[in-house]
Amino acid sequence: MKLVECIPNYSEGRDEAKIAAIAACVKETPGCALLDIQKDATHNRCVLTFVGSPEAVEEACVKTAKKAEELIDLRFHKGAHPRMGAVDVIPFVPAMDMSLEECVALSKKVAERIWEEAGIPSFLYEASATRPERRNLADCRRGEFEGMPEKLLQEDWAPDYGTRAIHPTAGITAIGARNPLIAFNVNLDTDNVEIAKSIARAIRASNGGFRSCKAIGLKLEDRNIAQVSMNLVNYEDTSIVMVFEMIRALADRFGARIIGSELVGLTPAKALLDCAEYYLKLENFSAKQQVMEYHLIDLESGDAGNE
Numbered sequence: 001m002k003l004v005e006c007i008p009n010y011s012e013g014r015d016e017a018k019i020a021a022i023a024a025c026v027k028e029t030p031g032c033a034l035l036d037i038q039k040d041a042t043h044n045r046c047v048l049t050f051v052g053s054p055e056a057v058e059e060a061c062v063k064t065a066k067k068a069e070e071l072i073d074l075r076f077h078k079g080a081h082p083r084m085g086a087v088d089v090i091p092f093v094p095a096m097d098m099s100l101e102e103c104v105a106l107s108k109k110v111a112e113r114i115w116e117e118a119g120i121p122s123f124l125y126e127a128s129a130t131r132p133e134r135r136n137l138a139d140c141r142r143g144e145f146e147g148m149p150e151k152l153l154q155e156d157w158a159p160d161y162g163t164r165a166i167h168p169t170a171g172i173t174a175i176g177a178r179n180p181l182i183a184f185n186v187n188l189d190t191d192n193v194e195i196a197k198s199i200a201r202a203i204r205a206s207n208g209g210f211r212s213c214k215a216i217g218l219k220l221e222d223r224n225i226a227q228v229s230m231n232l233v234n235y236e237d238t239s240i241v242m243v244f245e246m247i248r249a250l251a252d253r254f255g256a257r258i259i260g261s262e263l264v265g266l267t268p269a270k271a272l273l274d275c276a277e278y279y280l281k282l283e284n285f286s287a288k289q290q291v292m293e294y295h296l297i298d299l300e301s302g303d304a305g306n307e
Helices: 016-027 056-069 100-118 137-142 142-152 193-203 240-253 269-279 293-300
Strands: 004-005 033-039 045-052 087-096 121-127 173-177 182-188 211-218 226-233 258-264
Touching: 004 056, 004 100, 016 033, 016 045, 016 056, 016 193, 045 056, 056 100, 087 100, 087 137, 100 121, 100 173, 121 137, 137 173, 173 269, 182 240, 193 211, 193 226, 193 240, 226 240, 240 258, 240 269
Parallel strands: 087 173, 121 173
Antiparallel strands: 004 045, 004 087, 033 045, 182 226, 182 258, 211 226
């Protein structure tokens, strides 16, 4: 059975009714299971995580894009997180019996339908990218909604689907296939956003930091604190522990300290078990043998006692 995971981000994190209406598009799609809803008023952004057959996920994506186009007007949108579209980004991740190449094909089908049915153009990014400079989401999004009309007129930045003009209220969307990533934020006990921005510059790959880390610094106005917001695009290569400890050390140099962290959306269990193994200094630890849930999964599948 083929299953694909989708984690679209929408530029609405404050209006509960709008978020519920977008989520309902997934809940009402046969063959789709909505696993998680994350919303953040400061970022003014919500993230849905759902899984299903490729056909069901395709349908759910198109329905949510049409609903976002109906409900979200970026001309009046303000938030801490960069954005260029009402549905800002739609990533597809292989979940079961799906290859990355099949997710690429799915991303193109969805991009074509969203243009035809909602009038929203799109860039293809990550594994779906048609040009090297489009692999990185940040490069696609640079300029954001306000600067995108001018950007689309540049020789190298015609949309992959749609004309050289953004949707007047819903902007443009990045759509692509990728491997699992971890969205991880670290909060600091300072209102000085320049500290968070300096730390982000030091740890992100584009500035010579951790190879699989994308990071920005921003201010959470509702809490009056600074935040380092990250995507860890390969948690085996750049772990939560690595970035957390580096942020701790860099913050200390500025006279700041970490007061909390958060995960956005779902996270692979191994990434958290790696944290437990590090901080508890576990010796000879085996998740397969020592984590109870793994045994329960084996019992359910009938594999208990088999290696």
